[in-house]
Every structure is written in C-alpha cells, then in structure tokens.
Amino acid sequence: MNKIEYTTIRPLRTLNLLSQEEIQRISNSSEDLHRLFRDCALAILNTDSYQDDAEQILHTYADFDIKLVPQSRGVVLEIKNAPAQSFVDDKIIRGIQEHLSSALRDIVYTDFKILAGQTSPTSEQITDSVFMILRNADxxxxxxxxxxxxxxxxxxxxxxxxxxxxxxxxxxxxxxxxxxxxxxxxxxxxxxxxxxxxxxxxxxxxxxxxxxxxxxxxxxxxxxxxxxxxxxxxxxxxxxxxxxxxxxxxxxxxxxxxxxxxxxxxxxxxxxxxxxxxxxxxxxxxxxxxxxxxxxxxxxxxxxxxxxxxxxxxxxxxxxxxxxxxxxxxxxxxxxxxxxQDAYYFNWQLHIDPMLQQPFIPTHENMASLRLYPDMPRHELASNLRSAFSGIVAGNVKAFGIREVAKHGPYIINGDPDLMRAIDDLLRIFVREKRMKLGQDENAYKPCYKLLD
Structure with missing residues (x-):
C-alpha cells in the first residue's frame, strides 16, 4: 500500500484561524474530536477507493495521523502516512485539499457551536441545527x-x-x-x-x-x-x-x-x-x-x-x-x-417526526426492540423499517456496527411474519446481485442480521 510518509498542507479558505482550545482538541490523540477528524480525513484521502469496509480501512492505515500546527499566519495540517492516491508529484490534489478543509470546518463548528450544551434538543432545535450547519458550510x-x-x-x-x-x-x-x-x-x-x-x-x-x-x-x-x-x-x-x-x-x-x-x-x-x-x-x-x-x-x-x-x-x-x-x-x-411563501433554499414547512430525528444507535438491544407490525400507523412502521435497514448498513460497513456484530453475533430483527419474509426476500436478492458489500459475491457474504418471526 503506497503512502506519503509526511507532508503539510494549509486549509483552503476556511479555518486558517482557530482558537487554542480548538487546535488542542483537534490535535490531541486522546480526544474524541481528534479521532473523529482523523477518521474523516483518512476517508477523504482515500477518495475513489473501492474498499467499503471501514474497519479494514482503519486497520490498513493504522499509522495514519493528522494534526493542526499553529503558525504565524494561521495553521497547517501535518499529515503522516496518508494514502498516496490523493497526491500528484507529492502535492495534494486541490479538490481533496478542499474536502479536508470542509471536514475541519464542519467538525469544529458542529462540536463547538451546535452540540456544545445540547442535552435533549427539541425537534425544532434539531432542524435549526441542520440549517445552521448547512449555512455555515455555504x-x-x-x-x-x-x-x-x-x-x-x-x-x-x-x-x-x-x-x-x-x-x-x-x-x-x-x-x-x-x-x-x-x-x-x-x-x-x-x-x-x-x-x-x-x-x-x-x-x-x-x-x-x-x-x-x-x-x-x-x-x-x-x-x-x-x-x-x-x-x-x-x-x-x-x-x-x-x-x-x-x-x-x-x-x-x-x-x-x-x-x-x-x-x-x-x-x-x-x-x-x-x-x-x-x-x-x-x-x-x-x-x-x-x-x-x-x-x-x-x-x-x-x-x-x-x-x-x-x-x-x-x-x-x-x-x-x-x-x-x-x-x-x-x-x-x-x-x-x-x-x-416558503423558502426556496430550505424546506421549513416540511414536518419531520421526532422519531426520525433522534439518532438510532444500532446496538443489539435497539435492533431487537424495533416494532415491525402492519397494524401500526404507516409513517411509524416506515420509520422503524428505516431503523432496521440502518442497522444492517452499520453491520455491513460502519466500524461501530462491524465491531458490534463481531462481538455479539448477528443483529436479531423481530416482527410480523409476513414483513420478515418480505425483508428476507429482498435481502436475499441484494446478496445475489452483490448489492450488500463491494466485491463480495453470494457465497462470500456473511449476514450481519438474523430475521425472526
């Protein structure tokens, strides 16, 4: 695997000026914010990769790191062991440099301006947060x-x-x-x-x-x-x-x-x-x-x-x-x-139920407790089906889901027998048509879920 052992780049257009606290938390390897930025930066530098297993990508580039270094004219990004495909003649591709700047912008803004102090935001506050993040990103x-x-x-x-x-x-x-x-x-x-x-x-x-x-x-x-x-x-x-x-x-x-x-x-x-x-x-x-x-x-x-x-x-x-x-x-x-008289640029009048706004964490307990029955209000059933498929996505490609399945076995999904058969029929077709994971055929794919009726 080709890597660029060491390079420095400057953020483009955004965030040349950061506070000392922002720099410290982004750069300190013991901080969750550093790990978040590192993982996003690695994904961006891995652009156009045909690998969709997040856990495998993190393992392949376990020695990758990125930190902010303050200088007299702002900050630079110090990068170690980056994927080589994002560089041409040892210089980073301009578009990828902009993507790194965007990731830094969004992570800093979200953590310091949006999530700081939020405990149990209302539906309206969540929508406002979405608007403000998008507005800050222009x-x-x-x-x-x-x-x-x-x-x-x-x-x-x-x-x-x-x-x-x-x-x-x-x-x-x-x-x-x-x-x-x-x-x-x-x-x-x-x-x-x-x-x-x-x-x-x-x-x-x-x-x-x-x-x-x-x-x-x-x-x-x-x-x-x-x-x-x-x-x-x-x-x-x-x-x-x-x-x-x-x-x-x-x-x-x-x-x-x-x-x-x-x-x-x-x-x-x-x-x-x-x-x-x-x-x-x-x-x-x-x-x-x-x-x-x-x-x-x-x-x-x-x-x-x-x-x-x-x-x-x-x-x-x-x-x-x-x-x-x-x-x-x-x-x-x-x-x-x-x-x-609704805004062209943001659909404020659309009602989104709070159940669609609260983060669904795909633990085994949460997956098993989903209610999937046809006598439910249809919008609630559709929302719970969304959560079920979100959990399967996590078990297939997200680092958290992959670790959960490796530790506890497949997710258990319960529900109405006819609904379970419908889901099973669809997922079997996805496996046969190689739509579950990149590069895995019907025989290689190991399901991260088990359907019970």
Whole structure:
C-alpha cells in the first residue's frame, strides 16, 4: 500500500484561524474530536477507493495521523502516512485539499457551536441545527431559484447502472439542474459526472455537486472526485434531514440496504398526516433493472400497502424522460414555494417526526426492540423499517456496527411474519446481485442480521 510518509498542507479558505482550545482538541490523540477528524480525513484521502469496509480501512492505515500546527499566519495540517492516491508529484490534489478543509470546518463548528450544551434538543432545535450547519458550510444559497436534485443509489453497482446514472445526470445538467448525493462512488458519482458534462455544454460555470456525508459512513463511502461542496453532518439522521430540507426533487437509482433506508426515511415523511405537500420522487434505472424495481415496488407494497405506489413514479430506461420529468417537478416546487411563501433554499414547512430525528444507535438491544407490525400507523412502521435497514448498513460497513456484530453475533430483527419474509426476500436478492458489500459475491457474504418471526 503506497503512502506519503509526511507532508503539510494549509486549509483552503476556511479555518486558517482557530482558537487554542480548538487546535488542542483537534490535535490531541486522546480526544474524541481528534479521532473523529482523523477518521474523516483518512476517508477523504482515500477518495475513489473501492474498499467499503471501514474497519479494514482503519486497520490498513493504522499509522495514519493528522494534526493542526499553529503558525504565524494561521495553521497547517501535518499529515503522516496518508494514502498516496490523493497526491500528484507529492502535492495534494486541490479538490481533496478542499474536502479536508470542509471536514475541519464542519467538525469544529458542529462540536463547538451546535452540540456544545445540547442535552435533549427539541425537534425544532434539531432542524435549526441542520440549517445552521448547512449555512455555515455555504450550502444554502438564498438568491437561487430551486434546482437541487437529490440522487440516491448504491455504491456497489455494475457498470451498466453507473453509465445509466451518468446519462441521467447529463440530462439534468443540460436542464441547468444541480446534484446532491451521498458523495460516494457508483450511483452517487455517476449523476455528478454526467451533470458536469451537461453543464459544460450549457456553459454553466457554477455547477454544484454537493456531497453530504456523516462520520459513520464516510469511510465506507469516501467522497468522489466530482464533489465540489462537501458537508459532514454529525449523524445519519441529520444527514437525511439535510437531503430533504435542501432537495427540490429526488431520483432513486438501484442500490442496496442503504438506499432502502433512505427510501423508508422519505416515505415516512410523506406518509405523516401533517404533511399535505408531496415531494417529487422518481425511481429510475436501465432496462436491466426492470426486475429490480418490480421487486422493490412489490416489497414496498407488502410493507406499506398498495397505495404507497402513489408517492413515486418508476421510469425504466429513457434518461431524457427522467430529465424532463424532474425539470417539470422542480418547476412545480418552485411555483408551490412561491405561493406558500416558503423558502426556496430550505424546506421549513416540511414536518419531520421526532422519531426520525433522534439518532438510532444500532446496538443489539435497539435492533431487537424495533416494532415491525402492519397494524401500526404507516409513517411509524416506515420509520422503524428505516431503523432496521440502518442497522444492517452499520453491520455491513460502519466500524461501530462491524465491531458490534463481531462481538455479539448477528443483529436479531423481530416482527410480523409476513414483513420478515418480505425483508428476507429482498435481502436475499441484494446478496445475489452483490448489492450488500463491494466485491463480495453470494457465497462470500456473511449476514450481519438474523430475521425472526
């Protein structure tokens, strides 16, 4: 494994000036804040890696370290044993240097300004925190009409699906639409890369390719090289809220358990009785994914009833059609926001239930205690299903989840027999289609979960 043994770089544009306490806590190896920044920095320097096992990445680069060194003109980052792919002729790639600066900005701001003093924040305070983190990152543009398309999908996908996502991104770029993704590879990189070409053809010089991540997932989904605005939220729940508050429409490409988690999060919001407004949602994939979306559609109907299909549209093939649908959807959002006097840049009027905002910690106790029964209110069932799939994501790729499963065995998930069979059927398909983990086939994958009825 090639490494850069020692280098120093200067943060770009942000945080050249830090307090002594901030420098000390970021640089002190005994501080949790140092470990947080170190792990995020390693993930960023591991950009475009095709390894999604966070625990393995941390093991491979166990000797990696990063510290802040105060100087007369601010601070520099002192880096030891960094992944070599982030450097050209021993100089760090500019985009990766900016991503490191963004990580430092978000971690310092979140810890010192947002989380300091918070014990049991209300739902409104959590939404305010999401807004303030995004505003501090300059991700909120108050004088821009709606044009942000959230693209969700898997990082472990075949080439045909990646090319399709890229073609859809190209159609979005031609229509002057910007992209938000989870910032990783696969279906997160494809739309950004395609949109960059579409923007270039339209002479758009200010195309936005926003990547939103969080510390638990960034190591397994390192930011791709197209991202030009990186934001690191403190947890997965605030990351998901950032998507729905910023985005003006949504496209879901084929993916695995992480994509299903995101779908259930959004559907829980749309199903909540306090939300009368819709959010444009399109499921899209190439012809080879027709069966995938048939399976996903049937799964969602089995879990939440046939009427759930009224909340999304499925498009197979035809990237230009997807682009046209999304352009019209964003224009409709623009009109609705103008009529309701809601902000273009942040969906304040959307109601998000507190159960979707409180961090779900995937311990074995929490996973086993999830209630998964069809007689529950549908938005609550969708929220609990989101938590179940979040736990499976953690067991697959997040360092905490991997350690929990290694220590205590697979997560136990209980619930209604029909729901358990529906989940089992879907997960077996994901394993067969290699959508659970990068580079693992059906025989190599060891489930981190066990379903009981």
């Amino acid at each position: 991700a909120i543009k108050p004088n821009t009409t709606p044009n942000l398309v959230v693209c969700w999908g898997g990082h472990s996908i075949p080439r045909e699906e990646y090319d399709y996502a890229k073609h859809v991104g190209y159609e979005l770029g031609l229509r002057n639409l910007d992209i938000i993704t989870g910032c990783g590879i696969g279906a997160m990189k494809g739309p950004m890369k395609g949109a960059a070409v579409g923007h270039a053809k339209q002479q758009v010089k200010t195309g936005r390719y926003i990547g939103i991540s969080e510390p638990g997932i960034i190591a397994s989904e390192s930011p791709n090289a197209i991202v030009n605005e990186l934001v690191i939220m403190p947890d997965i729940e605030k990351r998901l809220e950032a998507f729905v508050r910023l985005g003006h429409s949504f496209i879901v490409f084929p993916g695995g358990v992480g994509t299903v988690e995101e779908i259930f999060y959004l559907l829980s919001i749309l199903l909540h009785p306090e939300n009368k407004q819709g959010i444009p949602l399109v499921f899209a994939g190439p012809e080879s994914c027709r069966e995938y979306f048939d399976t996903l559609d049937k799964f969602l109907r089995r879990c939440l009833g046939d009427e759930i299909a009224e909340l999304y549209q499925i498009v197979i093939g035809e990237p230009a059609t997807v682009g046209h649908i999304i352009r019209e959807a964003v224009d409709s959002v623009h009109q609705a926001r103008r009529e309701s």
